[in-house]
Amino acid sequence: MDIKNRRTIRKYKTDDVSEELLSRLLDEAARAATMGNMQLYSVVVTRDKEMKHRLSPLHFNQPMVMNAPVVLTFCADFHRFTYWCHQRNADAGYDNFLSFINAASDTLLFTQAFTTLAETEGLGTCYLGTTVYQPQGIIDVLGLPRLVFPITTITVGWPDEMPEQTDRLPLAGLLHKEKYHDYVADDIDRIYALKESLPENQHFVAINQKENLAQVFTDCRYTRRDNEFLSTGMLEALKQQGFL
Amino acid sequence: MDIKNRRTIRKYKTDDVSEELLSRLLDEAARAATMGNMQLYSVVVTRDKEMKHRLSPLHFNQPMVMNAPVVLTFCADFHRFTYWCHQRNADAGYDNFLSFINAASDTLLFTQAFTTLAETEGLGTCYLGTTVYQPQGIIDVLGLPRLVFPITTITVGWPDEMPEQTDRLPLAGLLHKEKYHDYVADDIDRIYALKESLPENQHFVAINQKENLAQVFTDCRYTRRDNEFLSTGMLEALKQQGFL
Numbered sequence: 409m410d411i412k413n414r415r416t417i418r419k420y421k422t423d424d425v426s427e428e429l430l431s432r433l434l435d436e437a438a439r440a441a442t443m444g445n446m447q448l449y450s451v452v453v454t455r456d457k458e459m460k461h462r463l464s465p466l467h468f469n470q471p472m473v474m475n476a477p478v479v480l481t482f483c484a485d486f487h488r489f490t491y492w493c494h495q496r497n498a499d500a501g502y503d504n505f506l507s508f509i510n511a512a513s514d515t516l517l518f519t520q521a522f523t524t525l526a527e528t529e530g531l532g533t534c535y536l537g538t539t540v541y542q543p544q545g546i547i548d549v550l551g552l553p554r555l556v557f558p559i560t561t562i563t564v565g566w567p568d569e570m571p572e573q574t575d576r577l578p579l580a581g582l583l584h585k586e587k588y589h590d591y592v593a594d595d596i597d598r599i600y601a602l603k604e605s606l607p608e609n610q611h612f613v614a615i616n617q618k619e620n621l622a623q624v625f626t627d628c629r630y631t632r633r634d635n636e637f638l639s640t641g642m643l644e645a646l647k648q649q650g651f652l
Numbered sequence: 653m654d655i656k657n658r659r660t661i662r663k664y665k666t667d668d669v670s671e672e673l674l675s676r677l678l679d680e681a682a683r684a685a686t687m688g689n690m691q692l693y694s695v696v697v698t699r700d701k702e703m704k705h706r707l708s709p710l711h712f713n714q715p716m717v718m719n720a721p722v723v724l725t726f727c728a729d730f731h732r733f734t735y736w737c738h739q740r741n742a743d744a745g746y747d748n749f750l751s752f753i754n755a756a757s758d759t760l761l762f763t764q765a766f767t768t769l770a771e772t773e774g775l776g777t778c779y780l781g782t783t784v785y786q787p788q789g790i791i792d793v794l795g796l797p798r799l800v801f802p803i804t805t806i807t808v809g810w811p812d813e814m815p816e817q818t819d820r821l822p823l824a825g826l827l828h829k830e831k832y833h834d835y836v837a838d839d840i841d842r843i844y845a846l847k848e849s850l851p852e853n854q855h856f857v858a859i860n861q862k863e864n865l866a867q868v869f870t871d872c873r874y875t876r877r878d879n880e881f882l883s884t885g886m887l888e889a890l891k892q893q894g895f896l
Contacts, residue, residue: 439657452832491835495837495841498871501877506883510781516764523761588800620740620741622736622742632745638750
């Protein structure tokens with residue numbers, strides 16, 4: 409297990425990932441911490457090509473969805489627990505926002521534990537942040553019932569590339585002792601200096617005809633307009649699934 | 653790294669966890685996947701006894717807060733990124749719900765990567781789900797600015813106990829192939845059978861004078877009333893911090 413040398417893998421060999429291996433890794437990952445030991449998550453395994461075709465546009469046609477042997481959609485799940493409560497004449501009060509956050513947290517800890525185990529096994533993974541962009545579409549394709557919500561997706565397969573590691577901010581820029589020390593302009597310059605200096609990032613600035621890298625993020629990659637539009641859709645989907 | 657043999661550790665030796673070790677582990681954990689490589693998180697390190705005293709009631713006085721040498725509050729942080737954008741004349745549109753979810757996801761993947769690394773090093777950890785119960789209190793104590801929100805807390809120290817591993821649901825109960833297969837009553841019985849049969853759980857049922865374990869969860873541990881009350885507080889804190 410070597411988190412410090414990991415990289416995201418987007419190209420996979422055609423070799424399959426066996427059900428046995430996948431089950432063993434998911435089973436071990438379920439040892440991750442979970443709120444009150446409730447295990448508020450489910451995972452939907454996609455191997456079928458037709459199902460991948462249906463998921464693909466919901467992930468903006470990122471090619472990993474079609475090319476990875478396995479696509480895993482990790483879902484916050486209070487449905488199973490609630491069903492258990494109903495069967496036992498217990499009043500399950502989990503159709504609310506806090507319960508969504510609890511289940512989403514459980515889900516992400518489980519997902520990251522799985523990712524680490526998979527990478528230790530030599531598998532490559534890629535997170536698809538697009539999972540919460542059009543959640544209603546994923547809910548429909550996967551048939552997720554009330555109190556189940558897609559939180560993240562990873563594609564999994566045997567690596568067919570070894571990309572350079574991407575940059576990270578200096579730890580000092582993320583770490584606060586005792587209290588949050590707010591930044592001053594010099595701190596910000598220092599924290600983002602490496603990122604701004606990288607040739608590939610300067611290339612993005614040039615081809616997008618922007619003044620700097622921050623504008624590539626705000627004007628091209630993660631725009632206010634998109635974020636606000638997608639926020640509305642996500643809140644609607646949360647209502648639809650019973651969490652708001 | 654041995655996730656499958658892990659257990660949550662709530663009792664710690666008085667030995668310190670050095671700054672050097674903590675920094676190395678946090679730095680390695682930052683290799684975890686992050687949305688667009690934005691690293692939308694900060695971590696506040698609490699070692700000071702007075703600060704622990706102030707955090708303790710916000711975590712319902714769980715003794716780990718006072719007894720662990722280190723308490724780490726992992727926060728979703730779009731403030732630093734937004735500050736960078738402002739400094740670069742870029743329109744940062746991250747004061748919305750989707751951005752909160754993106755930052756919270758980044759935070760939890762980072763936290764779980766750290767937890768795995770810390771446990772590999774022989775450290776013990778305990779997650780405090782209480783972090784989102786009274787977020788405004790934590791925001792005030794740690795001085796978190798707008799667009800920063802506490803997501804989870806872990807206590808960290810050298811283990812002074814080796815508890816039994818807790819139970820987990822059978823993997824088949826969490827796994828769905830291609831589509832979410834809804835449960836029937838028999839599935840629910842089978843999935844929760846082990847949990848319901850455990851002597852410690854039967855003991856909880858008895859001392860709480862309940863009919864079954866599900867009622868211990870719904871009537872004592874995670875009640876509708878508490879969940880609804882805490883949901884309101886969390887949504888208010890999200891508004892206050894600029895994410896809604």
